[in-house]
Amino acid sequence: MLTEKKDKTGLFIGAVCLAVLYVFLILLDNVIPQNSFTLLLVPVLKKGAIYSLVCVSMNLLNGFTGLFSLGQAGFMMLGGYAYAIFSIPKDQHAAVYQYFDGGLIQFSIPEALSNVLGESAGAIIGSIICIMIAGIVAAAFAALIGIPVLRLKSDYLAIATLGFAEILRAIFQWSGLGPITNGSNLLRKYTSLSAIKIGSLKLATFFPFFIAGISIALIVLLINSSYGRAFKAIRDDEIAAEAMGINLFRHKMLSFVISSFFAGVGGALLAMFQTTIQATPFKSAMTYELLLIVVIGGIGSISGSCIGAFLFIACNEWWLRFLDNGSFMGMSVPFFRDGFRKVVFSVIIMVIVLFFSKGIMGDREISFAGLARRIRGSKPSGGKEAPAK
Amino acid sequence: MSRPVVLSLENITMQFGGVVAINNLSMEIPEGNITALIGPNGAGKTTAFNCITGVYQPTNGIVRFMDKVIVASHPTGKDLKNYKGWNADAYAGMKIIDPTPDQITRLGIARTFQNIRLWKSMTVFENVLTAKHMRAKQNVFSATFRANAKEEKRMRDETMALLEEQGLDRFRDELATSLPYGLQRRLEIARALATDPKLLLLDEPAAGMNPQETLELSEFIKQIRDKYGLTILLIEHHMDLVMGIADYIYVIDFGSEIAQGLPAEIQSNRKVIDAYLGVSEDE
Ligand SMILES: Nc1ncnc2c1ncn2[C@@H]1O[C@H](COP(=O)(O)OP(=O)(O)OP(=O)(O)O)[C@@H](O)[C@H]1O
Numbered sequence: 126m127l128t129e130k131k132d133k134t135g136l137f138i139g140a141v142c143l144a145v146l147y148v149f150l151i152l153l154d155n156v157i158p159q160n161s162f163t164l165l166l167v168p169v170l171k172k173g174a175i176y177s178l179v180c181v182s183m184n185l186l187n188g189f190t191g192l193f194s195l196g197q198a199g200f201m202m203l204g205g206y207a208y209a210i211f212s213i214p215k216d217q218h219a220a221v222y223q224y225f226d227g228g229l230i231q232f233s234i235p236e237a238l239s240n241v242l243g244e245s246a247g248a249i250i251g252s253i254i255c256i257m258i259a260g261i262v263a264a265a266f267a268a269l270i271g272i273p274v275l276r277l278k279s280d281y282l283a284i285a286t287l288g289f290a291e292i293l294r295a296i297f298q299w300s301g302l303g304p305i306t307n308g309s310n311l312l313r314k315y316t317s318l319s320a321i322k323i324g325s326l327k328l329a330t331f332f333p334f335f336i337a338g339i340s341i342a343l344i345v346l347l348i349n350s351s352y353g354r355a356f357k358a359i360r361d362d363e364i365a366a367e368a369m370g371i372n373l374f375r376h377k378m379l380s381f382v383i384s385s386f387f388a389g390v391g392g393a394l395l396a397m398f399q400t401t402i403q404a405t406p407f408k409s410a411m412t413y414e415l416l417l418i419v420v421i422g423g424i425g426s427i428s429g430s431c432i433g434a435f436l437f438i439a440c441n442e443w444w445l446r447f448l449d450n451g452s453f454m455g456m457s458v459p460f461f462r463d464g465f466r467k468v469v470f471s472v473i474i475m476v477i478v479l480f481f482s483k484g485i486m487g488d489r490e491i492s493f494a495g496l497a498r499r500i501r502g503s504k505p506s507g508g509k510e511a512p513a514k
Numbered sequence: 515m516s517r518p519v520v521l522s523l524e525n526i527t528m529q530f531g532g533v534v535a536i537n538n539l540s541m542e543i544p545e546g547n548i549t550a551l552i553g554p555n556g557a558g559k560t561t562a563f564n565c566i567t568g569v570y571q572p573t574n575g576i577v578r579f580m581d582k583v584i585v586a587s588h589p590t591g592k593d594l595k596n597y598k599g600w601n602a603d604a605y606a607g608m609k610i611i612d613p614t615p616d617q618i619t620r621l622g623i624a625r626t627f628q629n630i631r632l633w634k635s636m637t638v639f640e641n642v643l644t645a646k647h648m649r650a651k652q653n654v655f656s657a658t659f660r661a662n663a664k665e666e667k668r669m670r671d672e673t674m675a676l677l678e679e680q681g682l683d684r685f686r687d688e689l690a691t692s693l694p695y696g697l698q699r700r701l702e703i704a705r706a707l708a709t710d711p712k713l714l715l716l717d718e719p720a721a722g723m724n725p726q727e728t729l730e731l732s733e734f735i736k737q738i739r740d741k742y743g744l745t746i747l748l749i750e751h752h753m754d755l756v757m758g759i760a761d762y763i764y765v766i767d768f769g770s771e772i773a774q775g776l777p778a779e780i781q782s783n784r785k786v787i788d789a790y791l792g793v794s795e796d797e
């Protein structure tokens with residue numbers, strides 16, 4: 126009884142916080158006037174939400190299942206391309222695929238739906254369908270390469286998945302696939318975040334938070350289910366897991382496919398955010414960035430990955446930008462020039478890794494139930510139930 | 515004394531490179547019995563467990579469980595050329611059956627490990643609950659969307675009942691690895707029981723226990739045998755425990771059987787005393 130009540134209060138606080146956040150995001154898009162501050166804040170928020178999702182999906186694999194895989198950027202790329210390819214409007218094909226006779230796929234799902242449902246509904250539903258396709262394409266590739274790769278032991282798995290992502294990137298840039306991937310040229314003109322609105326209500330910032338929120342919630346539900354426990358068992362001790370009847374290959378595959386699905390969804394959101402997509406940036410450096418966030422946030426902590434993602438993006442694209450500008454508070458500082466930001470950034474990361482060797486959150490989670498308990502005044506008691514009142 | 519045989523090993527040989535860890539080992543384990551497998555260090559006892567449970571593919575021989583062949587092997591190719599064990603041709607031509615450990619567990623054979631292998635990031639409760647995953651009917655979607663709430667509740671209730679019965683319920687929310695050694699061994703047994711086994715393989719369950727704990731363990735093993743209708747195969751170095759509870763004993767040394775019989779017979783067997791008991795009593 127007590128547990129139930131506690132859970133409900135926690136759930137309630139969580140829901141309220143989420144609602145406040147979503148309302149704020151909608152206000153940010155529509156009511157709050159743009160200024161130099163919001164111009165910096167908004168992209169950081171959008172990209173932070175997208176990176177949160179991708180890092181959580183990576184954490185599912187690396188942190189919760191103990192599979193050291195480095196293919197995340199590859200699956201994001203698959204998702205981003207799948208999204209873009211199926212949402213470029215018909216009359217833009219000639220321009221986008223100018224070197225490839227207008228390309229192979231000659232329809233756009235959001236456009237087709239817009240013709241039936243009206244513009245904004247078509248864009249929203251169409252892009253959600255394309256995002257699902259993005260996830261499915263990434264998951265399908267994962268299922269294929271998982272068959273040989275998941276039998277490998279940890280280091281080999283990392284190398285194989287990294288190799289897969291790199292090879293895939295090269296293949297996508299090959300002109301032979303041009304009619305689909307546009308070779309090494311940009312894909313553009315597809316449905317981007319700015320097209321997501323209801324009437325005149327803009328949802329460009331709300332949308333990535335919404336999709337990422339649902340996806341992360343699904344991952345959390347999975348992790349807290351019987352399957353999540355099986356994943357953790359594999360991570361803790363493979364031999365014991367197998368001896369207790371957990372089929373290693375099946376469960377590793379499941380985790381790999383699901384993780385890749387959400388990486389694909391993240392890739393689609395990134396494509397929407399960037400408004401153009403190209404294979405070049407999805408290289409191993411991107412996977413390392415994601416891995417860094419997962420490690421900084423805490424391997425095995427969902428909230429850690431989210432916090433890590435927002436901090437990383439904010440530092441990288443906002444807070445530390447001044448270090449590259451050559452001046453600080455009006456004074457000119459000679460060594461504040463291009464690249465200095467990266468130096469400071471590396472130092473910060475080293476400090477975090479040295480002093481928080483388990484990352485910011487370790488393997489703990491932010492719990493609204495714990496928060497509720499604290500508000501009600503009873504002492505939090507590490508994992509055990511609060512004393513009856 | 516003519517109980518049906520639950521598990522039988524037939525001429526099992528296990529060779530690692532040039533080392534023959536088990537040579538031509540045959541055993542029959544009748545239903546409801548507690549059978550002990552003893553022998554000096556490095557005799558090949560754990561290797562025998564690993565051959566039964568699919569961790570290793572034996573080089574030669576077959577394993578039957580409830581009259582069904584569950585493991586079958588014979589040396590081929592390079593293994594055949596280097597083969598040093600008993601009769602390479604005994605099973606030649608037979609189809610090789612090499613199951614994975616989880617398939618064996620699904621058939622109803624559960625085990626514990628000599629060097630305790632609990633899941634270290636999980637609580638006592640979660641360790642047992644996770645072992646119930648194998649028998650659950652849910653799929654990944656029903657589990658994620660909580661459509662399996664009934665089954666999940668049943669699994670939790672059964673886990674709690676199991677913990678209460680083992681006297682582990684006080685520790686349900688402690689990390690498994692924070693328990694004292696003796697209780698960790700108990701927990702490993704509870705976890706194995708959670709997979710609904712017919713046959714339980716215990717690899718040195720009393721290792722690291724004091725005499726009092728060892729005594730309690732003997733009682734406990736008999737209790738669970740009766741309560742769950744189990745058949746038990748046990749590796750143990752504590753002779754008091756073995757002589758006290760075993761219905762039948764196999765003794766191996768350097769991979770080969772040197773004796774088998776009732777506890778009284780084993781106790782007075784010259785070969786066994788020379789190979790094993792003499793050594794162990796000096797300890
Ligand atoms: N995977 C392996 N590779 C090579 N040799 C092995 C392997 N596993 C076991 N052995 C060898 O097989 C022999 C038997 O080992 P095993 O672990 O079965 O002994 P044991 O009877 O369980 O001994 P203990 O009482 O010390 O547990 C040893 O000589 C060991 O070195």
Ligand SMILES: [Mg+2]
Binds near residue numbers: 560561628
């Ligand atoms: Mg052993």
